[in-house]
Amino acid sequence: MNKICLSLFLFVVIMETMYPLTVLYGAGNLPQTGSVRGNYQQRCNHLFAFTDSTKTENYFYVAAKLHRRQDVPAALRMLENLLNDPSASSRGMFVIYELMAAYLYGGDMIPPALTEKIRRSFAIRPLYRGDTENHWVMYYTGLYLAAQTWNGLSGDHWYTGKSSAENFTEAEGFLYDWIRTTTTIGQGEFDSPTYMIVYLAPMLILQQFAADPVLKKKAKMMVHYLLADFAAEHLQGMYCGAHSRDYPFDAVEPKHAPSTGWAWLMFGQTEPVMRPEILAAALSDYHMPELIYHIATDRSKPYIHTETKRVRNIIRFSKDRNPPVYKYDYMTKYFCLGSMQGGILQPIQEHTWDVTFVSEKPNCTLFTVHPYIGERELGMFFPEEMKFTLAEVAHFHTYYGKEDKWVSSSPYEQTFQHKNILIALYNIPGGTQFEHIDGFFPKDLDERIFQPFNENSTASRWIFCRAGKTYIAYFPLKRYRWIEEDIDWRLRSTDLKNGCIVEVASADDYPTFAAFRQQIKANFIDMTDFNAKMTVKYITSAGDNLQFTYGGQRMVNGRPLDFKSYKLFKGPFLHAEVGSGELEMTYKDEKMILDFNTVGIR
Numbered sequence: 001m002n003k004i005c006l007s008l009f010l011f012v013v014i015m016e017t018m019y020p021l022t023v024l025y026g027a028g029n030l031p032q033t034g035s036v037r038g039n040y041q042q043r044c045n046h047l048f049a050f051t052d053s054t055k056t057e058n059y060f061y062v063a064a065k066l067h068r069r070q071d072v073p074a075a076l077r078m079l080e081n082l083l084n085d086p087s088a089s090s091r092g093m094f095v096i097y098e099l100m101a102a103y104l105y106g107g108d109m110i111p112p113a114l115t116e117k118i119r120r121s122f123a124i125r126p127l128y129r130g131d132t133e134n135h136w137v138m139y140y141t142g143l144y145l146a147a148q149t150w151n152g153l154s155g156d157h158w159y160t161g162k163s164s165a166e167n168f169t170e171a172e173g174f175l176y177d178w179i180r181t182t183t184t185i186g187q188g189e190f191d192s193p194t195y196m197i198v199y200l201a202p203m204l205i206l207q208q209f210a211a212d213p214v215l216k217k218k219a220k221m222m223v224h225y226l227l228a229d230f231a232a233e234h235l236q237g238m239y240c241g242a243h244s245r246d247y248p249f250d251a252v253e254p255k256h257a258p259s260t261g262w263a264w265l266m267f268g269q270t271e272p273v274m275r276p277e278i279l280a281a282a283l284s285d286y287h288m289p290e291l292i293y294h295i296a297t298d299r300s301k302p303y304i305h306t307e308t309k310r311v312r313n314i315i316r317f318s319k320d321r322n323p324p325v326y327k328y329d330y331m332t333k334y335f336c337l338g339s340m341q342g343g344i345l346q347p348i349q350e351h352t353w354d355v356t357f358v359s360e361k362p363n364c365t366l367f368t369v370h371p372y373i374g375e376r377e378l379g380m381f382f383p384e385e386m387k388f389t390l391a392e393v394a395h396f397h398t399y400y401g402k403e404d405k406w407v408s409s410s411p412y413e414q415t416f417q418h419k420n421i422l423i424a425l426y427n428i429p430g431g432t433q434f435e436h437i438d439g440f441f442p443k444d445l446d447e448r449i450f451q452p453f454n455e456n457s458t459a460s461r462w463i464f465c466r467a468g469k470t471y472i473a474y475f476p477l478k479r480y481r482w483i484e485e486d487i488d489w490r491l492r493s494t495d496l497k498n499g500c501i502v503e504v505a506s507a508d509d510y511p512t513f514a515a516f517r518q519q520i521k522a523n524f525i526d527m528t529d530f531n532a533k534m535t536v537k538y539i540t541s542a543g544d545n546l547q548f549t550y551g552g553q554r555m556v557n558g559r560p561l562d563f564k565s566y567k568l569f570k571g572p573f574l575h576a577e578v579g580s581g582e583l584e585m586t587y588k589d590e591k592m593i594l595d596f597n598t599v600g601i602r
Contacts, residue, residue: 036290036293043265044265046272047274047278047279047282048064048068048070048282050274051070051274051279052064052065057078057081058082058098058276059082059095059101060098060279060280061078061279062078062079062082062102062106063105063279064279064282066079066105066106066107066109066110067106067107067109075106076109076110079106080114082099083117083121088127089126090128092126092128092129092130093127093130093136093138093139094198095127096127096139096141096142096146097138097139097145097201097202097205099118099121100141100142100146100149100205100209101205101280103118104209119150122146122159123156123157126159127139127142127159133178133187133189133312134195136174137175137199138202140170140174141175141202141206142202143167143170144168144172144175144210144215145205145209145210146167147164147167148168148210151164152164152165172215175215175219176215179218179596180581180596182225183225183581183594183596184578184579184580185322185578185579186309186324186325187309187310188244188313189245189312189346190244190309190310191229191230191233191242191243191307191309191327192243192245192259193239193250193254193259193260194246194257194259196239196258196259197259197275198277199226200223200227200262202280203222204219204223204280204281204284204286205280207219207220207223207284207286208284208285214599221594221599221601223288224288224289224585224594224601225594227262228573228574228583228585229307229569230262230263231267231293231295231296231573232295232296232305232329232569232574233329233331233338235299235331235335235356235358236269236358237260237264237267237271238260238356238364239254239259239263240254240329240336241328241336241338241339241354242338242352242353242354243349244345244349245348245349246350246351246407247349248405248406248407251351251406251440252365252442252488253362253365254356254365255270260273261273261275262275263296265282266288266292266293268297269297289585290590291585291586291590292585294587295573298587299332301572302330302331302332303331303571303573304328304330304331305331305570305571305572306328306567306569306570307326307566307568308324308325308326308567308569308578309324309325310323311323311324311325312381313381314380314381315380315381315382315383316379316380317379318380324563324578325340325345326341326563327339327340328340328417330417330419330420332506334357334358334468334469334470334506334507334508335355335356335357335358335470335506336355336356336357337355337420337421337502338354338417339352339353339354339417339422340352341414341415341563342410342414342415343413344376344409344410345409346409347377347380347381347382348378348393348400348408348409350407350408351407352409352410352413352424353417353424355470355504357470357472358469359444362444363444363487363488365440365442366442367439367440368438368439368491369405369407369408369410369438369440370408370412370426370434370436371402371404371405371410371436371438372408372409372411372412372432372433372434373400373401373434374390374411374433375387375389375390377411378393403436406440412427412428413425413426414426414427414550416546416561418540418544419544420504420505421501421503421504421538421544421546422501423499423500423502423546424500425477425499425534425536425548426496426498426550427496427534427551428497428498429496430496435494435496436492436493436494437498438490438491438492439474439476439480439492439500441463441465441488441489441490443487443488443489444487445467446467447513448463448464448465449463449517450462450464453479455479459521459522461476462474462517463475463476464516464517470504470505470506470507471507471510471513471516472503472504473502473503473504473516473517473520474500474501475500475502475525476491476493476500477499477500477501477527477530477536478495478497478499479493480492480493481493497531497534499536499550503540503541520541523538523541524537524538525537526538534549534550534552535548535552536549544557545557566578568583573586573587581596582595582596582597
């Protein structure tokens with residue numbers, strides 16, 4: 001299997017097999033009766049009770065059983081079986097840090113013979129490093145701890161052929177560089193409901209077991225950092241806004257995403273979700289600062305939150321290695337509207353914008369996508385010959401080559417968001433493989449109201465949706481048709497110059513849903529220059545005058561939006577300058593500053 005085939009196979013298979021999701025539906029939220037820390041410990045105990053009884057073989061379950069002296073014989077059998085797994089080499093980056101977690105948490109509960117078998121496995125079994133940011137964080141965390149544990153060994157004791165000291169130096173160098181990059185220009189695999197779990201878990205293992213006090217503290221600070229990043233875009237268990245990488249099933253069912261397990265453990269507010277990797281937190285001595293909990297859960301006032309992230313390393317078709325990504329969220333207690341600027345910001349799994357709303361039903365989101373595929377997109381990020389890459393990606397990511405996929409980057413998509421309004425524009429060249437845009441309208445909506453498309457009437461063209469206390473107005477710029485599917489009504493529009501205007505409101509803002517619809521129908525829309533210049537003008541319900549030209553300016557009340565003014569984080573809770581290496585977290589009168597330059601918390 002060549003490099004890209006192996007890598008893509010890992011993308012698809014590992015996250016489903018290494019990190020199974022168990023949701024205890026119907027269990028209800030655990031009661032929040034004590035302190036923030038007391039409630040957290042209650043959830044940890046709930047997780048431990050599940051772990052004690054599970055027969056699923058996973059290194060984190062081994063770590064928990066051995067560390068807590070629960071069903072030790074079964075845990076040792078699990079560990080032996082996992083060590084004998086012939087697929088361990090190809091899953092190396094996952095195996096190496098999880099194995100070290102099990103070994104270090106297991107301690108003297110692991111008999112000498114099994115200890116020696118673990119040590120020898122690092123000599124005789126090559127472990128695949130992977131080729132993405134999350135792969136390298138996992139791999140080098142594991143290698144660092146292994147080299148620290150078995151120091152002083154020569155290269156013939158290691159699958160790398162390098163000595164313990166050389167392995168340690170290489171791993172340490174990567175970890176320091178990744179922390180510096182993340183805290184100055186942002187993550188490349190940013191805000192992923194899937195992959196955030198394999199950043200948090202390694203950092204928690206590192207902060208628990210690193211002997212070097214500097215790296216140990218930096219790892220702890222990174223856990224604070226990553227959780228704060230998540231907290232600002234968290235709404236009752238869901239990771240809101242735009243995502244660098246999202247799988248189709250998670251994009252349409254936000255509460256199914258792996259991040260929900262972390263949301264449950266750290267913040268509560270959702271039904272118990274049992275995931276093995278969250279044991280990295282529950283077993284550790286890590287205590288999340290309470291202000292992060294409040295950042296994640298206090299939605300008493302709507303707020304705007306912006307971020308700057310980065311595109312993962314580009315190797316072709318760009319003057320910049322890591323162009324900036326500009327994110328925008330409008331968060332309320334009932335919904336979050338979030339977006340990034342559009343374009344190819346991540347291959348294969350980009351999720352550019354959505355409305356995520358509070359609901360007891362699973363499909364609590366609405367968004368549009370242009371299902372793009374192309375050699376250029378993959379060639380930007382993968383080193384293989386482009387004409388082979390396209391077929392291989394479509395083979396292993398089976399949804400990639402499909403016209404009805406729900407996650408995709410597109411070079412022909414641009415967005416403009418101002419508070420609770422979003423405009424998405426599409427300029428698709430003729431001859432593009434898929435010449436349409438799709439909108440996801442879940443059947444879980446309480447109401448969906450629309451009239452036949454009328455070219456001459458903007459007021460009648462609006463599609464109105466109600467989901468609990470969230471009101472959504474969607475204005476299609478061009479004709480469309482509905483396609484009924486199992487969980488949704490797919491809005492499909494085939495005009496090459498296309499787009500939509502979306503305005504979202506809370507039920508608290510209007511006396512009735514009818515009053516919301518009446519207001520929206522009265523709002524001014526000007527599409528006179530759309531076909532010629534791709535310019536749209538919209539006056540919002542709040543009276544703001546928005547103008548957006550595809551490939552041109554985004555204007556609010558006559559003033560152009562300047563993305564370069566974006567901070568690394570800016571909002572009521574988080575603030576950081578690009579390049580600073582600092583993050584200021586604020587909640588009411590509480591403040592905490594993570595200073596990665598001095599390795600200080602103040």
